[in-house]
Amino acid sequence: MITLQHFLVLSAVIFSIGLYGALAKRNVVAVLMCIELMFNAVNITLVAFARYLPATAGNPYGPLTGQVFALFIIAVAAAEAAVALAIILAVYRTRRSVNVEDVNLLQS
Amino acid sequence: MPSTLWLILLLPVVSLALITLLRPAPRWSGRLTILAIGGSFVFSVVAFFEMLTRQQAAVAAHQEVEPVVSMVPWFQLGKTSFEVGVLADPLAAIMLLVVTTVSLLVQVYSQGYMAGDPGYRRYFAFMSLFTFSMLGLVLAPNFLQMFIFWELVGVSSYLLIGFWYHKPEAAYAAKKAFITTRLGDLGFLVGILMLYAYTGTFDFHQLQAAVKVGALGGAVLSTAMVLVFMGAVGKSAQFPLHVWLPDAMEGPTPVSALIHAATMVAAGVYLVARAFPLFQAAPTALMVVAVVGGFTAFFAATMGLVMSDIKRVLAYSTVSQLGYMMLGLGVGALSAGMFHLFTHAFFKALLFLAAGSVIHGAMEQDLFKLGGLRRHMPWTALTFAIGGLSLAGVPPLAGFWSKDEVLTAVYHSGNGLLLALGLLTAFMTAFYITRAWLLAFAGEWRGAAAAPPLPPGYALTPRPSPTGYALTPGPTPTGRGVGGEGVPAAGSEAGHGGSHGGSPGAHAHESPAVMVVPLLILAVPSVVAGFLGLPGANWFGSFLHGEEESAAEGIVIASSVVLAGLGILLGYLTYGARAISAEGLTAAFRPIHALLVNKYGLDDLYGWLVNRLYVGISLALAWFDQRIVDGLVNLVAWLAAQVGRGVTRTATGQLPNYALAVFAGVVVIANVVAVVAGR
Amino acid sequence: MNADSYVAIAFWILAIGMVLAAYAVVALPRIIHSALALVLFFFQIAGLYVLLRAEFIAAVQVIIYVGAVTVLFLFAIMLTNRSYAPDSNPANRQWIAAGVVSLGLLGTLLATLGRQTWPTGGQVPANATVLLGQLMLGPFILPFEIAAILLLVAMVGAIVIARES
Numbered sequence: 042m043i044t045l046q047h048f049l050v051l052s053a054v055i056f057s058i059g060l061y062g063a064l065a066k067r068n069v070v071a072v073l074m075c076i077e078l079m080f081n082a083v084n085i086t087l088v089a090f091a092r093y094l095p096a097t098a099g100n101p102y103g104p105l106t107g108q109v110f111a112l113f114i115i116a117v118a119a120a121e122a123a124v125a126l127a128i129i130l131a132v133y134r135t136r137r138s139v140n141v142e143d144v145n146l147l148q149s
Numbered sequence: 150m151p152s153t154l155w156l157i158l159l160l161p162v163v164s165l166a167l168i169t170l171l172r173p174a175p176r177w178s179g180r181l182t183i184l185a186i187g188g189s190f191v192f193s194v195v196a197f198f199e200m201l202t203r204q205q206a207a208v209a210a211h212q213e214v215e216p217v218v219s220m221v222p223w224f225q226l227g228k229t230s231f232e233v234g235v236l237a238d239p240l241a242a243i244m245l246l247v248v249t250t251v252s253l254l255v256q257v258y259s260q261g262y263m264a265g266d267p268g269y270r271r272y273f274a275f276m277s278l279f280t281f282s283m284l285g286l287v288l289a290p291n292f293l294q295m296f297i298f299w300e301l302v303g304v305s306s307y308l309l310i311g312f313w314y315h316k317p318e319a320a321y322a323a324k325k326a327f328i329t330t331r332l333g334d335l336g337f338l339v340g341i342l343m344l345y346a347y348t349g350t351f352d353f354h355q356l357q358a359a360v361k362v363g364a365l366g367g368a369v370l371s372t373a374m375v376l377v378f379m380g381a382v383g384k385s386a387q388f389p390l391h392v393w394l395p396d397a398m399e400g401p402t403p404v405s406a407l408i409h410a411a412t413m414v415a416a417g418v419y420l421v422a423r424a425f426p427l428f429q430a431a432p433t434a435l436m437v438v439a440v441v442g443g444f445t446a447f448f449a450a451t452m453g454l455v456m457s458d459i460k461r462v463l464a465y466s467t468v469s470q471l472g473y474m475m476l477g478l479g480v481g482a483l484s485a486g487m488f489h490l491f492t493h494a495f496f497k498a499l500l501f502l503a504a505g506s507v508i509h510g511a512m513e514q515d516l517f518k519l520g521g522l523r524r525h526m527p528w529t530a531l532t533f534a535i536g537g538l539s540l541a542g543v544p545p546l547a548g549f550w551s552k553d554e555v556l557t558a559v560y561h562s563g564n565g566l567l568l569a570l571g572l573l574t575a576f577m578t579a580f581y582i583t584r585a586w587l588l589a590f591a592g593e594w595r596g597a598a599a600a601p602p603l604p605p606g607y608a609l610t611p612r613p614s615p616t617g618y619a620l621t622p623g624p625t626p627t628g629r630g631v632g633g634e635g636v637p638a639a640g641s642e643a644g645h646g647g648s649h650g651g652s653p654g655a656h657a658h659e660s661p662a663v664m665v666v667p668l669l670i671l672a673v674p675s676v677v678a679g680f681l682g683l684p685g686a687n688w689f690g691s692f693l694h695g696e697e698e699s700a701a702e703g704i705v706i707a708s709s710v711v712l713a714g715l716g717i718l719l720g721y722l723t724y725g726a727r728a729i730s731a732e733g734l735t736a737a738f739r740p741i742h743a744l745l746v747n748k749y750g751l752d753d754l755y756g757w758l759v760n761r762l763y764v765g766i767s768l769a770l771a772w773f774d775q776r777i778v779d780g781l782v783n784l785v786a787w788l789a790a791q792v793g794r795g796v797t798r799t800a801t802g803q804l805p806n807y808a809l810a811v812f813a814g815v816v817v818i819a820n821v822v823a824v825v826a827g828r
Numbered sequence: 829m830n831a832d833s834y835v836a837i838a839f840w841i842l843a844i845g846m847v848l849a850a851y852a853v854v855a856l857p858r859i860i861h862s863a864l865a866l867v868l869f870f871f872q873i874a875g876l877y878v879l880l881r882a883e884f885i886a887a888v889q890v891i892i893y894v895g896a897v898t899v900l901f902l903f904a905i906m907l908t909n910r911s912y913a914p915d916s917n918p919a920n921r922q923w924i925a926a927g928v929v930s931l932g933l934l935g936t937l938l939a940t941l942g943r944q945t946w947p948t949g950g951q952v953p954a955n956a957t958v959l960l961g962q963l964m965l966g967p968f969i970l971p972f973e974i975a976a977i978l979l980l981v982a983m984v985g986a987i988v989i990a991r992e993s
């Protein structure tokens with residue numbers, strides 16, 4: 042019997058793997074991919090909530106709200122990926138590098 | 150009458166302002182001051198007679214005389230408003246009379262004494278300031294105003310003691326006087342603040358009312374009044390803060406006469422008299438006053454026995470007589486103390502002015518170098534003798550009556566020790582003043598052939614005031630080029646000595662009329678002022694109190710007269726007839742003599758306290774402050790800098806570092822929240 | 829075997845595959861392999877959505893992620909250098925700290941999940957896709973339009989940024 046908790050644990054594991062990658066990777070493209078992993082982990086929880094949470098009086102839109110949120114996240118993630126990859130290209134063009142550590146304009 | 154009082158107070162300020170702002174010719178600054186103080190004197194006389202009328206009316210109606218008060222609001226603090234103003238009652242009226250009379254005569258005298266001094270104008274400006282401050286003190290209706298003028302008086306005293314500031318001794322003495330009196334003033338300030346804290350007022354009459362209804366009393370009042378008395382101890386040079394007064398003789402002699410004999414030092418006595426109803430409600434404090442006064446009277450007189458400087462003899466005499474006044478007040482006899490203040494102001498001012506005349510005429514103030522001046526300075530010798538006899542308490546001169554009133558009051562208080570101290574003091578007083586007169590005026594001149602050109606700054610340097618310039622005030626030929634009021638030291642003196650040359654003492658001469666006339670005028674009250682307070686017919690006491698004082702005691706009068714006579718006799722035998730060898734006396738009492746000459750070592754003790762102990766403690770504290778306190782501060786600063794330096798390394802500009810920190814924070818906060826919420 | 833068993837079998841297969849794929853994305857030394865692992869991950873997650881009765885989301889997942897986002901990543905990898913180099917996907921210096929933080933987060937999440945009792949039951953309506961469409965164009969019309977504008981802005985922005993000036 043698969044319950045909501047299974048999906049949540051899976052989501053947590055994937056999110057943590059994504060977090061590790063986002064923090065530990067040097068290649069900007071890899072960092073971006075790991076961020077996509079984290080987005081998808083979150084989407085799993087939302088869709089799982091939509092499946093398993095009973096309809097309640099407090100939620101007038103029914104259990105499908107989770108799926109609606111997942112859709113929005115997909116839209117935002119797609120937009121993010123497009124812009125981020127454009128930025129990566131622009132940075133690569135000026136610095137000939139996709140290494141995160143080479144971009145240190147934040148340092149005063 | 151209020152406008153009269155305001156005029157008395159403000160006239161000296163006007164002259165001070167005119168002198169400082171307009172900088173008139175020196176002789177005009179002197180005249181301006183005399184004019185202003187003369188005005189104050191006239192109005193004081195007017196005020197005195199008005200007060201007399203009111204007093205008689207009040208006595209006729211069997212009431213207490215109402216003081217004349219005029220107040221102006223000064224400032225508001227919270228709900229309390231503070232006022233300044235003038236207050237006149239019989240006490241203030243008498244004090245006004247004393248202050249303005251002596252002040253006026255001293256100013257006239259100063260015209261001669263200070264003639265030719267480069268700081269002539271400055272001198273009169275300071276004198277105006279002093280007179281204003283003293284009058285403000287006398288007229289003050291509350292402790293706050295009194296304290297302000299009290300301090301102003303201290304400042305003027307400082308300025309005038311250090312008038313010849315190019316003399317290191319004078320500058321030093323001025324500092325010593327100011328700082329020593331400040332010690333007492335601290336107590337005074339704490340005392341009046343204590344009174345204010347418990348009653349919410351500085352006003353004398355409101356404080357009296359508070360005492361009367363019992364709102365103030367007991368240990369609180371006693372403590373406060375002892376603290377207030379500390380101010381009087383400092384200002385009136387009572388033991389143990391008396392050390393500044395003999396040194397204050399470095400100032401010009403008229404200053405010594407006015408400030409350090411007649412008026413300012415009497416301010417302490419006046420303070421006690423002014424707050425007398427409060428003291429009466431605090432018997433402990435009154436006892437302290439009596440003991441301090443009695444001891445000071447005796448203690449100072451012993452030192453007066455051996456001093457060789459004519460002014461220092463008089464200075465210790467002043468301290469001693471102030472002790473008498475305190476003693477009188479302390480045993481509860483307000484009118485006795487005030488009466489002695491009243492007569493003492495005249496005869497001591499007379500003595501000082503006469504001494505000034507000696508210094509002016511003979512250019513010497515060491516008693517053992519003077520001598521035989523009677524022939525050269527007859528008027529000075531005569532007036533000094535009158536003042537001295539009055540001081541010694543020879544009937545029927547003024548000093549006799551007032552001193553005996555004090556002694557009678559002590560006798561009535563039943564304190565045998567204090568009475569013994571008082572009588573012994575009377576004996577010593579007669580002895581040392583006889584000694585001073587005989588050494589200065591009798592015998593033969595013992596000084597140098599002519600006043601030698603002493604090195605400038607020498608302690609006993611006589612004032613440079615060549616006779617030729619004494620009657621025509623104006624620039625002296627020497628000491629001019631350097632900075633206006635420059636150093637009129639050796640050059641003019643050498644010139645003086647040279648111009649006189651010749652036989653021993655030949656240069657000694659009688660002082661000009663402008664100096665002798667004030668002496669003669671002062672001699673009159675020194676003789677007759679005592680008749681205002683005859684035992685049994687005490688007009689003075691009834692004016693001050695509205696009632697008769699206790700009658701005289703024959704035994705007290707007799708013993709004091711006998712003792713005074715013995716003192717004079719002993720003095721004559723030793724220094725006049727030479728029947729007793731002064732050297733033999735000195736040898737016989739060598740340890741005591743040495744102790745007295747060293748002023749009981751108190752100066753050394755205070756010097757040690759300040760220079761060794763106090764400086765040592767200060768150095769230790771400075772070390773503590775610089776090493777420990779500052780060290781802690783520096784340590785904190787160093788730590789902050791190190792932390793900052795360490796934190797700087799985390800600002801790598803690397804995005805992953807920042808993201809890592811963010812998520813580490815998320816984990817930590819999430820766990821903290823979980824733990825806190827999980828409870 | 830009932831339906832629940834099939835669901836369980838499918839879940840475990842997908843779950844293990846997803847974790848392995850995600851780990852591959854992080855761990856593989858060549859960036860191009862990471863990208864391919866990511867494609868695998870996206871496919872598996874679409875399968876998970878089907879298990880959760882979210883067929884529309886599954887379709888969207890395949891179309892957008894596998895179809896569009898992956899292509900973007902591959903373009904980026906190919907346009908930057910050394911896509912097949914054995915060290916093209918290295919770890920940085922703080923990987924140990926990153927591991928600690930990630931494990932800490934995982935621990936926190938799992939502990940939180942364990943403490944909570946989660947509701948069961950629940951039902952996805954049969955006409956879920958219809959209802960989803962009605963929701964999107966009904967109560968959620970404003971966010972929907974904003975998302976559209978966001979996508980437009982992102983597209984324009986990406987073109988502007990990436991254009992060789």
